[in-house]
Amino acid sequence: MRPLTLILLLAASGPASAGVRSQTLVVADDVADPATLDPQKQFVEKNHTLLQQIFEGLVRFDAEGRLEPGLATSWRWEDDRTLEMDLRRGVVFHDGEPFDAEAVRFSVERYLDPGTGFPAAAFLSSVERVEIAGPHRVRVRMRFPDGILLNRLAAFVLIAPPKRFAREGEQGFAAHPVGTGPFRFVSWEKGREITLEANPGYWAADYPRVKRLVFRFLPPKRQVAELLAGNVDIVTELPGTDTLGVMRSGVAKVVKKLSFYTVGGSINISTGPLSDLRVRRALNHAIDKEELIRYDLLGNGRPIATMSMPGEIGHDPGLRPYAFDLAKARRLLAEAGYPRGVDLTAIIKYQTERSANILVKQLARAGIRVKIHKSPDATLSADIQKGSWDFTFGGCPDPFAHSFFVQSIFLHSESPFSIMRNPEYDRRLVRMISKLDPVEQQAAGMELDRYVHEQALAPFTYQKIRTYGVRKSIRFTPPVTGMPYFYDAGPDSHEKTGR
Known part of the structure; x- marks a missing residue:
């Protein structure tokens, strides 16, 4: 595993059809199970990639690394140590709990709490506390002027539901994580795969583009073999020695991104x-x-x-x-x-x-x-x-x-x-x-x-330059951060799919 590394993709895509929504997208992104499904306890690139399908942050990066709104729709500096953020309205967690300012305060302060054990807490050291300025407005107070606060938030901070966490506790929540993201948790078959399904109430219209998202854990060579056999749709780290074979396969393509x-x-x-x-x-x-x-x-x-x-x-x-x-x-x-x-x-x-x-x-x-x-x-x-x-x-x-x-x-x-x-x-x-x-x-x-x-x-x-192996019938835009979102990935409208 390597540090993280983290983050987030929003690429333009056409509306989904009923046929697209029946698709299952299988991704080979890691060789083994994640260490945890608790977002405030991890700082590993592959772990974070999986979790950001379930959870969302206040801001995120687009495919080229530019900041854009997430669960926060706008922000402004009140002074050199205070950032005020307006939150997206009408958003609910997968269990129906409303997303609001209290969820932001709870999540950020849990990252900051030494008792949580967030491995990258030092990178949030500029944040002193979060104040609730209204049901859908927060103020982030800082210890010192920090011109990269938004980058820090986009890189690390994912928002969790405080009421559910209070009911379930750390272990219960990690066993069945609940966020506001485009996919909701379904099951975890240890040593094999984690299955997610589309969030029907997702705030971004027409997304996600597939009904199910499966993260399958396979050794690198097995990942490529399963891609060529049609059992995997995306391999996120295609070995350079396999690129030619994938290109010549007729069933998959190589996608590259600096x-x-x-x-x-x-x-x-x-x-x-x-x-x-x-x-x-x-x-x-x-x-x-x-x-x-x-x-x-x-x-x-x-x-x-x-x-x-x-x-x-x-x-x-x-x-x-x-x-x-x-x-x-x-x-x-x-x-x-x-x-x-x-x-x-x-x-x-x-x-x-x-x-x-x-x-x-x-x-x-x-x-x-x-x-x-x-x-x-x-x-x-x-x-x-x-x-x-x-x-x-x-x-x-x-x-x-x-x-x-x-x-x-x-x-x-x-x-x-x-x-x-x-x-x-x-x-x-x-x-x-x-x-x-x-x-x-x-x-x-x-x-x-x-x-x-x-x-x-x-x-x-x-x-x-990162290389991805992608099934020919799948449209996928990788991000410059190397940690993709998959909500806009799915069948290419110009290709026929078998699943």
């Missing part, structure tokens, strides 16, 4: 060889991004200049990636006092072992010899902090649609995944997110992006 996902890391700039800027720049000049994309992603990626990505708020499109230049890398090492090369240690995620092995071979060509230590997700942050590493390396999605998220994960001094201690970087990051004005925030983000690039504060690699 995503907010990169592989990067954190560098120890306080001690050791990488405390020298010349060594950090040498490391980046030794990375052949095109080769990394070719062998790690089978071509499904684009080189990037830092860890920010095109489409994210704060990204500077004028920055150019470090050129692959082994001669320059060796020259910089010699200037830094390492004419015979340098030895480094790195800790990596198990899931990025393939890309890490390619990277290690590339760095060795420049005389940068790296000994790697592999760590599972469950102990990664602890292993990072207790070890003495020169750099870290791992993949990270961006559920915020903002350069803040990946940078804060890898580079901020207080992140459990960072080994960098750089007060100047921390100051610049805080300055960026404190800007409530979008133009000022973008300018501060680009300034931060240039600083990260000039100081070579991480190994810079690529932006991933």
Whole structure:
């Protein structure tokens, strides 16, 4: 499992017909059961993807990562620490309980309660409390000015019914979750699948486009085999080695989407060889991004200049990636006092072992010899902090649609995944997110992006193009966040379907 990663899709689609509503959509999005169906207790990409079909947030991201209304229809800043939000009227939870301001207050404050154990609570640290300003209006009070509050809400916060939760308790609610989303929970066959059905009272007219949505848990190779056999409609992570077979199958197609996902890391700039800027720049000049994309992603990626990505708020499109230049890398090492090369240690995620092995071979060509230590997700942050590493390396999605998220994960001094201690970087990051004005925030983000690039504060690699295997008769629009909604997925009106 990987951090989350989260979030939300609303794409345009035509009205559903009675024939479409009889369809069952089967999705292979994960290899095993989710850890929980309690939205306030999870921070895992696959888990969140499933839950956001049942639950909804106040705001969400469209397919291109732009914020749009969800259960909140409008919002305004009252001052630099207060956001007032108007809520959607006439919405009810799947059990008939009305959605209102109390549901928002209950849900947000449950995320904030340390007793809940929400794994990503630190990312909601700007929120102090929620005040009820009317049956369908709330005020979000903050501890400090936070220009990315809406991104935080879109990424993490899903709304649950307080009265039902009070009746059922944590365990009862997690066993039969109830939200306002386009699909309602039906059953969970452990080790096999979770079945949802269309919410007949969903507030968005003509959605969802299918009657049933099934999340089936299968190993990667089984996912592809079931797609080609016609038993699965969508595979959300199609291995690059299977794309050609799917394209030639006649029953399925490959859908690609540039995503907010990169592989990067954190560098120890306080001690050791990488405390020298010349060594950090040498490391980046030794990375052949095109080769990394070719062998790690089978071509499904684009080189990037830092860890920010095109489409994210704060990204500077004028920055150019470090050129692959082994001669320059060796020259910089010699200037830094390492004419015979340098030895480094790195800790990596198990899931990025393939890309890490390619990277290690590339760095060795420049005389940068790296000994790697592999760590599972469950102990990664602890292993990072207790070890003495020169750099870290791992993949990270961006559920915020903002350069803040990946940078804060890898580079901020207080992140459990960072080994960098750089007060100047921390100051610049805080300055960026404190800007409530979008133009000022973008300018501060680009300034931060240039600083990260000039100081070579991480190994810079690529932006991933995600590949999906989709049954030919199905229309599906993937989101840039990599965590889709499925309420607008369904039979293509120009294709005949067998189910």
